[in-house]
Amino acid sequence: MHFEQDFEQLTTERPTVSSQDPEQVLHEVFGYEAFRPLQGDIIREVVSGNDALVLMPTGGGKSLCYQVPALVRPGTAIVISPLIALMQDQVAALRELGVKAAFLNSTMDFEQARATEYALMTGELDLLYCAPERLIQPRTIELLHNASISLFAIDEAHCVSQWGHDFRSDYLQLSMLAGEFPGIPRIALTATADERTRKEIAERLTLTEARHFVSGFDRPNIQYRIAPKTNANKQLLDFIKSEHEGECGIVYCLSRNKVDATAKMLADKGYTALPYHAGLPADDRARHQERFLREDGVIIVATIAFGMGIDKPDVRFVAHLDLPKSLEAYYQETGRAGRDGKPSTAWMVYGLQDVIKLRQMLEASQGNDHFKRVERQKLDAMLGLCEVTRCRRQVLLRYFGDVLDEPCGNCDTCLNPPETWDGTVAVQKALSCVFRTGQRFGVTYLIDVLRGSENERILQSGHHEVSTFGIGTELSANEWKSVFRQLVANGYLRADPEGYGALQLTEQCRPLLKGEHQVELRKDPEVKKTASRSSGTRGGSAVRDQITDDHGWEVLRACRKELAEKKGVPPYVIFHDTTLFDMLERKPRSLEELAEVSGVGAAKLEKYGAIFLEAIAGLDRK
Missing domain, CATH: 3.40.50.300 (P-loop containing nucleotide triphosphate hydrolases)
Structure with missing residues (x-):
């Protein structure tokens, strides 16, 4: 025994x-x-x-x-x-x-x-x-x-x-x-x-x-960014390649199929990307999580089944390819980035279909009226964060009862303030088109009507003869998508509860149709290279960006990795990156000096002190 x-x-x-x-x-x-x-x-x-x-x-x-x-x-x-x-x-x-x-x-x-x-x-x-x-x-x-x-x-x-x-x-x-x-x-x-x-x-x-x-809810080291979804896979690849090449991250998707497809896409592009969702065998899930915790540069693509309680300090980005259901979920998931306090990114793309899908799921749920009312409020708050034109961090913190007196300077709306435009006429055209076509069609069809497309479907339905046919040629298809997205996000249009994607008018849109309200819409930014994660003024540089002795850094990391493998634990359980960086900066010569390094307690000093002192001493002999 x-x-x-x-x-x-x-x-x-x-x-x-x-x-x-x-x-x-x-x-x-x-x-x-x-x-x-x-x-x-x-x-x-x-x-x-x-x-x-x-x-x-x-x-x-x-x-x-x-x-x-x-x-x-x-x-x-x-x-x-x-x-x-x-x-x-x-x-x-x-x-x-x-x-x-x-x-x-x-x-x-x-x-x-x-x-x-x-x-x-x-x-x-x-x-x-x-x-x-x-x-x-x-x-x-x-x-x-x-x-x-x-x-x-x-x-x-x-x-x-x-x-x-x-x-x-x-x-x-x-x-x-x-x-x-x-x-x-x-x-x-x-x-x-x-x-x-x-x-x-x-x-x-x-x-x-x-x-x-x-405690304050602010995570100043996280840069919040939300962009309209155009080509999600390309947007994700561009984001990782330009800002987080070789770094650990988490990508969240709403469905298991999308998780599998996204992980395969990233793997095909040369990234170590692993899927994680409840449909995978338990052994596969455990193995993927273990690799994420113990290896460098691993990207986990997951449903919300992944992440609660993950104690990995160096997750440099959390990306969302689908809209979370609430600000609580968004804050919880993005909070898995940058636990070490170093600059990290919370990046998300979202589009009209995300809004429609979540609203349909909500209305089709088995919850009672009170449950659905609460969930609608939560989704509305999430959409409000997406469409806001002022500091995102201020909006996010206010939801949790926290106050940030000044704009943060480290979110996309602070770094690249969005433009707004008077969308009153465009909104009236869009709402009128929904009404004139019988509230039975989705956004692509409605845009074709507004832009005067004489395709077979429109000609067969007779909608080339309605008053809204061709009255929207001043806007591109993508600009009209932005208009419809904001109308749905703000509750002026709703998705057909039967699940067919048709857009329908709500009572809330009546003053807009009557011209009683002026409507300011957010202008979607042009797709261009985004500011780097270190451009914010509040976070400083990531640990590896501060390293001046690359050889010394790799020696200490190799020492840590060897010990971690012998112990069968993730490397950060031995020492965090910030502790290794402090060692490299101080270059302690004795156990007493090493004890002054942040994160070196008595037990670790006794176990690993001599090993790391020898490694540090060897740096000077090179």
Whole structure:
């Protein structure tokens, strides 16, 4: 039996922290000098035994808000996490720090699970990660009652929201923790929640008395860009080639078929592009995710099934080839870029068909009227971000109750302000054409009528004789597409709920047809080379752009990669790029000097200090 071996691996000693002081834990275990804004307040709240609800953007340091209290308070911290990949990743990273961490999930055999449970019962664990469906089982609850528990951390707490894009029914039952374990502090954490969702989280998890900590939602290192969809594949290729060649990224698509086709297209162009969606065999999904985490330059093409809890710091871009359903989904997905704080891009193309498809899916859903009303509001907010002519970041942050006083200077509408034009007459022509043709046709047909195309279909239908035939020759087909897209986005036209793509008038368009309102439309920008990601004034340069010693950089990366392969972990679990860069800049000569490098804690200093000092010393001998 391997029981004793498993137990030995779980309970590897970490360097002893001489006092129960959060700042000292931060420095000696994690290798950081000071807490980020709000981290210290949150940690002190939980260490004191109080509940907390934490909203902090991706990359803002949420994990430390429960990991540090777990090492300060007596007992084992139970971390509820929705994804197996996430908990395995975090446990591997914590063990590298010398922290006694483990997980319980469906990948374990009986003996491994038994060893973990024994380590919990005997007080040998600092943190235990557990999936919500496992935690709520009676056997697990009984196990926890017989152990010493320091706190409960509920990660990705927005999964409790029934209005959210990541809803998981098992999360609803986590409210029982308040009654089963009174007196044990609970901390719920998420990166994405508007005011309505925050209230829902507090109520469903019985955290109505918890103190709320809301960090700013701004991710200034991310440059937000949204462009009209013309040729999505070519636009994506041009974007990657001109700005992110050889870098890691995520491309989101709405359907599985599109994921497969896009991944193949990128692979055919020489990129390491891997598909990820629920239709793939579990082994393929796991293998693709593993390659993404461990290799450089991998692009994952995915549905929204991918990404929650991904802890990879150097994702340089997130691209959307289809419109997300809400700003919560958009913020969550784009937030997977630039977790290391370095310049990254959130890039999206969207078109009229995206709007039509999402509106049709919404109206055809089985939800009740209240659900559909909420979802319409969310989609309208998403469309508002797409069509806005002022700073996108200000609009995005305001949705989450955050305020940015000045335009950000690092989104497309700030870098290249869009033009507007008086579209009143064009709008009247478009709406009148929809009416005159019987509200039974899609945008391509309507544009042909407006531009006077005498094709067979129009001649057979007799629409060459309607008053709107040929009255729109002043605009190109693409310009008319822009007009119709904005009319649908702003609710003046709707897609046929039967799903045939026909456009229909809404009550909202009546004042426009009567000429009672003037309409300003956004002029789609001409397709040209976009500003580079470093042109924004708020982010600085990416790590590799700052490297002056290419040879030294590659030596340190090779050293890290060799250690990572021996350990069977992603390279960033050994050290982040920012830590390697700091080493290269400082070129420490001793363990004491190396300990001053950000991200080098006591355990990593002991494990890897001599190896990296030797590598650094070798640079001077070259």
